[in-house]
Amino acid sequence: MGPNGSGKTALLDALVSTARIAGLPALSEPKNSPITLLTPFFSEASAGEPTALRLELEGDWLAPGEPSQIFRYELVAEREPWNPNSERFRYEALSYFPKGRRRRLFERTGPGGPIHVSDEFGVTARDPRLEAVRPDASVIATLALLNVPLAMRLAEWLKTAGALTNIVHYESFQLRAERVAELVDKVPGLWNWFKERIQCSDLGISDVDVSDDDGKKAISFRHPGVDTSLDLYLESSGTKSLFRLLPQLHRALTHGVPGVFDEMDGDLHVDIVEEILNWFRSRETNPHDSQLFITSHNVGLLDDLEKEEVFILEKTQDGATRLHAAQDVQGLRRDVRLYPKYRAGVLGGIPRFG
Numbered sequence: 087m088g089p090n091g092s093g094k095t096a097l098l099d100a101l102v103s104t105a106r107i108a109g110l111p112a113l114s115e116p117k118n119s120p121i122t123l124l125t126p127f128f129s130e131a132s133a134g135e136p137t138a139l140r141l142e143l144e145g146d147w148l149a150p151g152e153p154s155q156i157f158r159y160e161l162v163a164e165r166e167p168w169n170p171n172s173e174r175f176r177y178e179a180l181s182y183f184p185k186g187r188r189r190r191l192f193e194r195t196g197p198g199g200p201i202h203v204s205d206e207f208g209v210t211a212r213d214p215r216l217e218a219v220r221p222d223a224s225v226i227a228t229l230a231l232l233n234v235p236l237a238m239r240l241a242e243w244l245k246t247a248g249a250l251t252n253i254v255h256y257e258s259f260q261l262r263a264e265r266v267a268e269l270v271d272k273v274p275g276l277w278n279w280f281k282e283r284i285q286c287s288d289l290g291i292s293d294v295d296v297s298d299d300d301g302k303k304a305i306s307f308r309h310p311g312v313d314t315s316l317d318l319y320l321e322s323s324g325t326k327s328l329f330r331l332l333p334q335l336h337r338a339l340t341h342g343v344p345g346v347f348d349e350m351d352g353d354l355h356v357d358i359v360e361e362i363l364n365w366f367r368s369r370e371t372n373p374h375d376s377q378l379f380i381t382s383h384n385v386g387l388l389d390d391l392e393k394e395e396v397f398i399l400e401k402t403q404d405g406a407t408r409l410h411a412a413q414d415v416q417g418l419r420r421d422v423r424l425y426p427k428y429r430a431g432v433l434g435g436i437p438r439f440g
Contacts, residue, residue, distance in 0.1 A: 087381070087382055087383070087385070087388075087396065087397070087398055087399070087428070087435055088398055088399035088400055088435040089400070089401075089435060089436070089437035089438075090383075090437065091401065092399040092400055092401050092407060092435065093399050093401065093407030093409075094348070094381035094399050095253065095256055095348050095381065096256070096407065097381075097399065097407065097409065098251075098253055098346050098347075098348055098379060098381060099253050099255065099256055100124075100139060101141070101346055101379065102247075102248055102251050102253050102346050103123040103124055103248075103255075104139045104141055104159070104161065105141075105244040105245075105247040105248040106120060106123055106244075106245075106248035107120040107121060107123060107124075107161065107163075107224055107227070108159060108161070108224045108226045108227055108240070108241070108244045109224075109226070109227060109230075109240075109241045109242070109243070109244030109245035109246075109247070109248050110227055110241075110245055110248065111223065111227045111228060111230070111231045112220060112222060112223035112224075112227070112228075119171075119173045119220075119222035119223065120222075120223065120224065120227070121163045121165070121173035121174070121175070121222055122173060123255060124137045124139075124163055124173075125255075125256075126165070127405075127406070129405075133167040134164075134165075134166065134167035135164075136162045136163060136164040136176050137162070137163050137164070138160075138161070138162045138177075139160070139161050139162075140158065140159070140160045140161075141158070141159045142156060142157070142158050142159075143156070143157045143158075143159065144156055144157070144375075145157065145240075145243060145342075147236060147239040147240050147243065148182060148206060148236060150239065155182050155183065155184070156182065156183050157180060157181065157182045157240075158179075158180070158181045158182070158183075158188070159179075159180050159226075160177065160178065160179045160180075160181075161175060161177065161178045161179075161224070162175070162176040162177035162178070163175055163176065164176045173222045174197040174221040174222050175194060175197065175221060175222065175223075175224075176195075176196065176197065177193075177194065177195055177196075178192075178193070178194045178224065178225055179192065179193040179194070180192050180193075180207075180225075180226065180240075189204065189206075190202070190204060191203070191204050191206055191207045191236075192204070192207050192225055194219075194225060197221040198221050201216050201219060201225060203216070206236070207234070207236055207237075208234050208235055208236050208237070209229065209234055215228075215229060215232040215234065216229075218232060225237075226240050226241055226244070227241055230242075243343060246337070246341060246343045247343050247344055247346075249334075250334045250337060250338050250343055250344065250345045250346065251334075251345070251346040251347060251348075252331070252334075252347050252348055252350070253346065253347075253348050258348060258349070260327070260330040260331075261330045261333060261334070262330075263304075263305070263318050263329070263330070264302055264303065264304070266305065266329060266330055266332075266333055267296060267302075267303035267304050267305045268303050269333045270296065270305065270333065271296055271303050273333070273336070273337075275336075275340070276333060276336050277296070279332075279336055280294075280332050280333070280336070281294045283328070283332060284307075284325070284328065284329065284332070286361075287324075287325070287328055287354075287358050287361075288307075288321070288322065288324070288325045288328075290309050290310070291307050291308065291309060291325070292308050292309060292310050293307075293308040294306075294307055294308070295307075295308065295315055304317075305318065305329070306318075307321060307325075322353075323353040324353045324354050324355065324358070326353070327352065327353040327354060328354060328358070331347070331350065334347075335362065335365070338376045338378070339365060339366070339371060339372050339374070339376050340374070341374065341376070342374025342375060342376050343376060344376060344377040344378065344379060345376065345377075345378050345379070346379045346380075347378075347379070347380045347381075348380075348381050349380075349381055349382065349383070350362075350380045350381075350382070351380070351382050351384045351387070356384055356386040356387060359382075359384065359387060360387065360390050362378075363378065363387075363390070363391075366378045385425055385428055385429065386425070388423075388424035388425040388428055389423050389424060389425045391424060392420070393411075393412040393413045393415075393418055393420065393424065394411070394412075394413050395412075396411070396412035396424060396433070397409055397410070397411050397412070398410055398411075398412065398433050398434050398435035399435060400434055400435055410434070412424065412433055415432065415433055415434075418432070418433075
């Protein structure tokens with residue numbers, strides 16, 4: 087949470103972009119480097135500085151079916167000031183932590199420098215596939231394309247994480263209605279799950295129909311007292327938003343991959359948003375421990391959240407974004423209501439006028 091312009095979307099965009107950079111292979115043209123997803127801070131002092139990102143992930147990619155382990159993915163990307171076609175990796179590494187100690191799976195330093203790999207990564211130091219890694223492309227994404235099993239498993243997970251979002255380079259994105267209809271018709275288990283949640287969230291809907299119109303799937307809605315099914319465009323803004331959101335939430339919950347949504351609650355009642363949060367809290371509906379990252383201006387959510395679940399963003403005087411966790415606010419007790427504390431300015435992140 088935080089005021090308008092505090093950097094909430096940019097923070098989530100960095101998370102999504104990192105997953106896309108590591109999960110999607112670069113195209114053949116240098117100008118299509120995935121690093122172009124990263125936008126530097128626009129100032130003379132920082133335009134030429136590198137961008138550094140680090141994700142800590144938990145999964146069984148090293149030994150499928152075995153207990154999950156913690157992985158750390160790090161990248162440092164750089165470009166020449168004001169030259170959008172000069173992207174390259176200064177540093178990239180993947181590590182894991184057997185018995186609590188960091189062990190490097192691969193590491194690259196400098197554009198065109200050597201790539202150091204461990205035996206667990208599945209390639210040797212002299213493997214010719216390492217030579218295919220471009221200075222502006224991820225080691226993970228490239229070796230996944232060249233059939234290295236660990237890289238393939240990681241890239242698939244990261245690619246999915248980069249898709250379960252409504253953010254495309256700082257802009258909001260929603261699935262097209264036709265795409266939603268195709269998914270509910272094809273994805274096992276999605277139709278009943280989708281139908282049940284649409285009906286529970288919009289009390290005016292009694293049933294949901296899928297039809298085939300000249301080879302294209304379409305969804306319509308039945309309402310009490312209305313003698314014909316209604317198309318999506320006649321539904322409320324909240325129903326339209328939930329309609330486009332549900333397939334992504336379902337995939338996150340069933341695949342154990344994070345969902346990342348900017349202002350997910352824009353058109354939704356606070357109780358519906360709370361219900362969505364509960365899907366991710368429940369072992370029954372979230373058996374694979376998927377996470378949910380959202381930004382919100384709906385302060386009514388705060389009283390339904392633990393202090394460990396809330397992060398506050400603010401802008402400094404020099405325009406930089408700073409983030410802190412509610413649990414780091416000194417003296418904040420676990421049993422306290424967060425809403426009045428936020429409104430009183432105790433948590434920070436309050437808009438200032440005048």
